[in-house]
Amino acid sequence: MSVLTTAPHTRRGFLGLVGTAALAAGCSSASGGSARKTTKLRYQGSAGSITPPELAADLGYLGPVTLDWVGNTISGPQDIQSAATGQTDFGGAFNGAVAKLHSAGAPITAVISYYGVDQYSYNGFYTLSGSPIAGAADLFGKKIGMNTLGAHDEAILDIYLGRNGVTEADVKKVEPLVVPPVNTEQSLRAHQIDVAVLGGILRDKALADGGVKPLFTDFDLLGSFSAGTYVFRNDFLAKNPDTVHAFTSGVGKAIEWARSTPLPEVVDRFTKIIKARGRNEDASALKYFKSFGIAGTGGVIAEKEFTTWISWLEGQGQIPKGKVKAADVYTNKYNSFANGGS
Template identity: 45%
Template sequence: MQTKHQISARALTAAALLAVVSMAVSSCATSSQAASSNPDGSVVVRYEGGANGVNLPELAEDLGYLQGIDLQWVGNNTSGPASIQNTATSATDLGSAFAGAVVKLQEAGAQITAVVSSYGSDAASNYTFYVRDDSSIKEPKDLIGKSVAVNTLGAHSEAVLSSYLRRSGLTEDEIKQVQLVVLPPSDTEQAIRSGQVDVGALSSVFQEHALAQGGLRKFLRDVDVYGDFNGGQYVLRDEFIAANPEATRTLATGIGKAADWASTHNREEVVQRLKSIIEKRGRGESTEPLKYYRSFGVSEHGAIKDEDFSRWGQWLNDTGIVEGEITPGDYYTNEYNDLAVGK
């Protein structure tokens, strides 16, 4: 089992990580390029995807919503914080992460801005914490001294769990005794079943696969804490936005259109479209996980709201990232999403 990280140590961990990222941003600021263009005038946008799955930019491209954009895949990534760090340091042009991670990176000095929602939680698609059927964990206090698997520190699952425990009346000392274990989503289900961890956070196809096998019991859903919400955003570097306002508009609006397309078409049609995208790109992937697809969870044209950031204010205070109330408008803009501004 991997090393356990206690909630009490996360502020120091986050601070150290952000210091490294801040230095990386500074070191590449003079050498990074806002974007590159092809001879036909199309703007190259480098991004990371996920194996055996399709994200909203890929769907938008396939639907014809990214005219003038040359979307270039540079690899896969399962960590939101790492995704937007890569964007901030010019390793990619487009990244996606949980809203709290976006705030963290900007507070560290990264010149990035969120332009459209990237994922969300609703009744069909959400982050859920599971335990084994025979687990004694049934209420918040039962988590004291227990281990919880999350895919990365400083992201969605950690923030939801921390907020839930605090709302449930646990003291800071008690919360510090809840141990977080970083595991890739592909390993979390087995870790719960084998007893390597007491609780594990699962979403999307990993959650659906686990449920299909039986033997696990739901402990907590993020929608039980917050209701339906957009949890993360796609970000671009500020220099990219300044140099390529029309490409930025095409990206933000196209991704918003793709989210709307997925939410307004029946599941079978969406799955067939996603399957065709995977097959056409020829990366030797499996389309089998698509049978577990439920939704992208993104609502209202991918428009970003103040509450998408403000709901994490207490957690951001507790982890020492910001002091006092945050100003959501400092971290995002809907200016380039024509659907969000009614154009």
């Protein structure tokens, strides 16, 4: 079982949790962990949506590599912890969460970006249309519903509060809560939370339903950037370089296919994949898909996509200053697009 699903969700609690995950990862490494030769990759998916690796597999871009779905997750930190402890072979999370886990000693390396922020794909912080919340100070004592703590949404919230003059002491007056993405809009409309973090198809559905207004978005704050990466354990990388190369380059090719293919065709492909895999999922929200939001061609990782969050984490006191260097957290060597190939 994952660390996050068994521990309480508290503000700033993630750093302690990644230490536990790193310890578990070390134990797993000592007993063999994921250090095995394979072309079958265990992974966690996301209900009602298609990930870039799933698209790559359907398009036939992964070569000899096959995917072995072991379940779904709504938490990036939990997903990379599962990879770090050998429960899965790869996992994806916000780059700040990847840097935290690396800082705690987990033997992982990021190999390709898989989601990001652009004018079409972004996360917004939304309130009800009649809400008096209009600025950062109005969030004191308010509940902010997001998919997980210690990841993208909480980092964006802290940046927003900091840029609007909210002190570290007052930041603690704002209460982020974990709400499953599929329930976030409903929780907002039921007044169970005061602000809902919504992205992608769930955001567009909520806006189409009406009655909500934006407070701010991550695109407003930071513009376009790749925000999350897939990671593998270092022992797995050493044992399976060809498998990781096929996976990474195939996923990169799928990213470019989604970027260059007319949107109706992309949505139609996604819908067919969901129906064919038979997991009893609702595919109706797929019509709102617009983009993966990935900045780099083929998911190539840019150094600033880690240094931005490493600096923020250091400023927050969540990792020791100078302990984590971006070059130690990620590599593009498995991605054919890094050298101009495809």
